[in-house]
Amino acid sequence: MKWIRLALPVAAPAAPQAGAQENYHGRVATPSPPSAAAAPEVEWARRLLEGDASAFTPFVESIQHRVFQYTWLMCGQREDAEEVAQETLLKVFENFDQLQDPARVRAWVFRIAKNFCLMKRRRSVFAPERELSLDELLPGTEDVARSSQLEDRAELPDQRLLRAELNAELERALRELPDTYRSVVLLRDVEGLSTAETAEILDLSLDVVKQRLHRGRLALRKSLARYLGGNGEVKQK
Amino acid sequence: MTRHEHTHHSHGARDPRCLEIFARLSEYLDGELGEMDCRLIEEHIQDCKPCIDFVRSLRRSIEAAHTYHAEVEPPQLPPELESRLKQAWQEALRRRKSA
Numbered sequence: 001m002k003w004i005r006l007a008l009p010v011a012a013p014a015a016p017q018a019g020a021q022e023n024y025h026g027r028v029a030t031p032s033p034p035s036a037a038a039a040p041e042v043e044w045a046r047r048l049l050e051g052d053a054s055a056f057t058p059f060v061e062s063i064q065h066r067v068f069q070y071t072w073l074m075c076g077q078r079e080d081a082e083e084v085a086q087e088t089l090l091k092v093f094e095n096f097d098q099l100q101d102p103a104r105v106r107a108w109v110f111r112i113a114k115n116f117c118l119m120k121r122r123r124s125v126f127a128p129e130r131e132l133s134l135d136e137l138l139p140g141t142e143d144v145a146r147s148s149q150l151e152d153r154a155e156l157p158d159q160r161l162l163r164a165e166l167n168a169e170l171e172r173a174l175r176e177l178p179d180t181y182r183s184v185v186l187l188r189d190v191e192g193l194s195t196a197e198t199a200e201i202l203d204l205s206l207d208v209v210k211q212r213l214h215r216g217r218l219a220l221r222k223s224l225a226r227y228l229g230g231n232g233e234v235k236q237k
Numbered sequence: 238m239t240r241h242e243h244t245h246h247s248h249g250a251r252d253p254r255c256l257e258i259f260a261r262l263s264e265y266l267d268g269e270l271g272e273m274d275c276r277l278i279e280e281h282i283q284d285c286k287p288c289i290d291f292v293r294s295l296r297r298s299i300e301a302a303h304t305y306h307a308e309v310e311p312p313q314l315p316p317e318l319e320s321r322l323k324q325a326w327q328e329a330l331r332r333r334k335s336a
Contacts, residue, residue, distance in 0.1 A: 051330055068311035082312055093322045096329035138259055170305045189302035214263035221298040228297055
């Protein structure tokens with residue numbers, strides 16, 4: 001049936017959590033991007049704990065890149081993002097003996113980064129400032145009508161340009177999210193951490209993470225609809 | 238989730254049955270719902286154009302988020318900071334061994 005394809009689970013970023021059930025199709029979502037547990041940082045962290053100096057540079061470069069991407073979108077200012085990323089790196093190595101499980105290194109690092117972001121902002125950027133109501137995030141009839149129109153006029157512009165444009169639109173859309181939702185979407189959908197890891201990093205319950213993730217995704221969808229079209233197809237410019 | 242009598246109804250973006258589905262779509266797309274909940278969602282959306290469009294656009298948005306990368310590169314680490322990091326790591330290793 002036509003709808004089965006649409007209903008297939010999106011490539012979820014995180015490994016299935018304990019207790020997660022298989023869905024109707026008898027499978028759980030395929031991780032994409034690679035789940036945090038399978039990230040190369042895990043192996044480098046393990047080697048660093050064993051004293052292998054050859055893992056130092058790749059670990060630093062990878063972690064610095066990931067942390068900076070997070071702080072870049074959470075802090076707002078490049079100068080703050082750089083400062084927080086460097087403070088995070090230093091704290092990571094100062095406390096490296098406290099890393100118990102290399103498989104959880106990214107969650108551990110992001111928890112440190114989150115704390116520095118909080119200090120930088122001098123207020124809880126993760127406390128709800130503005131709740132997004134489901135009602136304001138749902139499609140209107142005009143959204144559906146537009147999606148039908150866009151489906152009929154699909155063309156294939158240059159793919160690389162398209163990806164760059166999409167990335168820029170994504171950054172704009174992510175920045176527009178209220179902080180509370182942006183932090184959850186970044187950790188879950190951009191960084192590929194699990195719901196449980198995200199909850200631990202942000203000191204939230206699983207239910208709150210799920211709720212904020214859903215509303216954050218809905219807001220992202222709505223924001224990107226201007227670019228992707230109401231049905232998610234790339235809009236011809 | 239309460240089960241509706243599934244009849245062909247006039248679906249619309251604000252149909253209460255659609256709204257109930259919308260509220261759980263992230264969990265559905267993440268494979269976090271049980272079989273019964275998945276079946277209820279699929280039974281509902283099979284003939285519902287607004288729901289199909291909505292699922293499709295939400296999925297595309299999530300997939301797009303997976304591909305995001307900051308265009309701005311982090312600055313190169315100053316040599317003195319790199320030395321501090323290496324020193325901190327070695328001290329941490331020493332503590333770990335002596336613990």
